[in-house]
Amino acid sequence: MQPDSAVLIHPQALVESSNLGAGTSVQAFSHVLSGARIGRGVTIGDHVLIEAEAVVGDRVTVKCGVQLWNGVTLEEDVFIGPNATFACDRSALPARTLVRAGASIGSNATIRPGLTIGPGAQVMDGAVVTRDVPPNAIVAGNPAHITGYKDTPQLALPGQVAESAALPTLHARGAVLVRLPKVVDLRGALSFGEIGAHLPFTPQRFFMVYDVPTREVRGEHAHKACHQFLVCVKGSVGVVVDDGQQRDELLLDSPRLGLHIPPMVWGIQYQFSPDAVLLVLASDRYDADDYIRSYDDFLAAVGSKAS
Structure with missing residues (x-):
């Protein structure tokens, strides 16, 4: 059967597989082994090797000098840059890379x-990825660490949260920044x-996060019913909602500065400063x-x- x-x-x-979708192109000196599954509208550059058990989804671009070994799966709309390497380690077989x-x-x-x-993630040039990459994360370095998140506005907050400066409105549904009062005298x-004036719920639990290595990421979850209120009482921490x-x-x-994260909003905390102490108030006991x-x-x- 011909493609x-x-x-x-x-x-x-050299294309030995017949599992190539319409609109796909394979450039010079590339080798697609029998059994490899290639979707529609795929672009395969020069000097690319695709082994028999590799899977490539629709509208994927694989640039020159890439090897897709058995166990590698690329979902739709993925971009693989020139000479990117999917490591092949005998001790890791039969590893599945997605x-x-x-x-x-x-x-x-x-x-x-x-x-x-993860979906929508971006691995920067030359990065060495040694652990899973979360959805939409941007990673760089060796070993790779998260440096930001794609298509995520970085909100500029007022310096020192001045009383006269308005806090920005968040795009994430239901998440709200809250200015907390400050009282100063000779003692500090x-x-x-x-509750009610600043906290939109009655806390049933609190916890503190501290001594977090700078490159570690926490959170990465949502709650079905629990509300959370975050205050960084010392240092700094980046938050994505x-x-x-x-x-x-x-x-x-x-x-x-407090941040209210309601139920059904995904929360991420990362880029902790070495001295960061994050206080979290929760509307419910741990479940x-x-x-x-x-x-x-x-x-x-x-x-x-929504439906």
Whole structure:
């Protein structure tokens, strides 16, 4: 069986698989082994090797010098830059490496076996990825660490949260920044919050997060029913709130600034300063069943509520 007639194969390419979708092109000196599954509208550059058990989704671009080994799956709309490397380690076999829809891997990046690159994530040029990359995260360095999140406005907060400056409105549905009062005298400064005036719920639990290594990421979940109120009482921490359609990123760096995260909003905390102490007030006692820890499950739950 020959590939679909709409597939363009360079005369100096070797294509042994018949599982190529319409509109796909394979450039010179590339080798696609029998059994490999290639979707529609895929672009395969020069000197690319695709082994028999690799899977490439629709509208994927694979630039020159890339090898897709058995166990590598690229979902739809993925971009793989020139000479990006999917590491192949005998000790890691039979590892399954998954690059989720819309993710981008820069030139000369290295992806260790058995990892998942989340949907919409971006791996920067030359990064060495040694752990899973969350959805929409931007990672760089060796070992790769999160430096930001794609399509996420970074909100500029008023210096020192001045009384005269308005706090920005967040895009993520229901998430709200709250200015907390400050009292200063010769003995020092005091900030406080009152239920109703500042806190939109009566706390049933609190916890503190501290001594977090700078490159570690916390949160990465949503709650079905629990509200949370975050205050960075010392140092600073970056926070992302995501309602499934819109996201915001902000820096909590003052005990005068609180962030209310309602149920069904995905929350992420990262880029902790070495001295950061994050206080979290929760509307409910701990309940493992209240957590949504998979971003796919979160999107499905948000979609079902909207429909």
